[in-house]
Amino acid sequence: MPKNGRDRLRELLDAVLREENTTLGDMAAGAYASPFHFARQFSRGTGESPVALRRRVLLERAAWELSTGGSVTDVAFAAGYDSVEGFSRAFSKAFGHPPSATTGEKRRRWLPAANGIHFHPPMSLWVQHEPKGRNDMDPTTLLLHHDIDDTRELLTAAGELTEEQFHRPRLPGHLVEEYRGPEESIATILAHLVESKEVWLAAIDGEDMPDTTRNALPDLVKRHEQVAVRWLDTVREIDLRGGWGDTLIDALCDPPESFVLGSVIAHVLGYSAHRRYLVRHWLRTEISATATVLGSGDPIEWLRRRG
Structure with missing residues (x-):
């Protein structure tokens, strides 16, 4: 963490994952940056674009919600999709099976990510590297x-x-x-x-x-x-x-x-x-x-x- 106590990457992550920040412009405004500089700084820090990381983490959250009994319809709209059909296509492409096949499963569902940043229930992130080293290495x-x-x-x-x-x-x-x-x-x-x-x-x-x-x-x-x-x-x-x-x-x-x-x-x-x-x-x-x-x-x- 920087000496002034700020964790800029954490601030960027918070801006990306805030529920109301559904566009790159919203995310950048939440981090007090222009969309261009926000996207560049975020990608440098995580190796993933803001939109791609948000989409992936919300799909991971959706998989967890489905595994704990959430309905496909509720989970789809909570993940930011305009229709159940669109959510089902995205989910099936990411996980290799439809949302309905996840219901009742208790396994964690993480998608591949070299940066080690994943959804962690109930409503937080799991970052797979510690300050003393990089477990992803x-x-x-x-x-x-x-x-x-x-x-x-x-x-x-x-x-x-x-x-x-x-x-x-x-x-x-x-x-x-x-x-x-x-x-x-x-x-x-x-x-x-x-x-x-x-x-x-x-x-x-x-x-x-x-x-x-x-x-x-x-x-x-x-x-x-x-x-x-x-x-x-x-x-x-x-x-x-x-x-x-x-x-x-x-x-x-x-x-x-x-x-x-x-x-x-x-x-x-x-x-x-x-x-x-x-x-x-x-x-x-x-x-x-x-x-x-x-x-x-x-x-x-x-x-x-x-x-």
């Missing part, structure tokens, strides 16, 4: 978010390929995890990048085996965006409750097996890194322009780009 957090963003980049780059390039076998018989079968093409490896998180989340949440058959590139992009939110949310919950050493009984295995949760996250990140660097190599050999766009896949470069 610990290696596990960085690797989790880098994995999500890097996979997104690879899926985008794969859109430049022809169908033949996308499905062409490149390493016949290549196995990453034996039980998943050969991973010989860009298509197969990208599918398994997405699938691995879906399957482990199903095991952690006690759900049935997910549908992993929709492997056309547009489907993979959609599945990745949906699973990314759940994956980060689940890992965050494990961390907040200190559950890294908890045992998971995976009933999807035959026979059921037990796993330590911390080892599951390490397992997914380790194999994901192998798959991402292999796909990156193949993409760079196919599309010359992609070599510059994708870079090396180094987390240091990724963090600098975000900075």
Whole structure:
């Protein structure tokens, strides 16, 4: 905090999240700044635009309100939406399921945010870094978010390929995890990048085996965006409750097996890194322009780009 006792970032956050401040102009006026300087100062401090952060935090609040029994209609208007339909579309896009599927759930619902700023019930913010350090810079957090963003980049780059390039076998018989079968093409490896998180989340949440058959590139992009939110949310919950050493009984295995949760996250990140660097190599050999766009896949470069 500055020596004069002011916490300017907190003032900006308060202006963004004040109920009556529904436009950028309102937010800026509440912070005694011009819209241009307010937006620039806020974005520098949080890495997120004022409007985007407000929208995200209100959706997180909406998810909590729904989980505690709030009606979709009341929650939609409280979140600033003009119609239930508009709220439902925004909510479904953000969380990967409609608002009605949230009712009765008790899990915290946080959307991905590199700045660590989230809604915390009943009516406050949770900021995931302490004055003595930056928890959002610990290696596990960085690797989790880098994995999500890097996979997104690879899926985008794969859109430049022809169908033949996308499905062409490149390493016949290549196995990453034996039980998943050969991973010989860009298509197969990208599918398994997405699938691995879906399957482990199903095991952690006690759900049935997910549908992993929709492997056309547009489907993979959609599945990745949906699973990314759940994956980060689940890992965050494990961390907040200190559950890294908890045992998971995976009933999807035959026979059921037990796993330590911390080892599951390490397992997914380790194999994901192998798959991402292999796909990156193949993409760079196919599309010359992609070599510059994708870079090396180094987390240091990724963090600098975000900075």
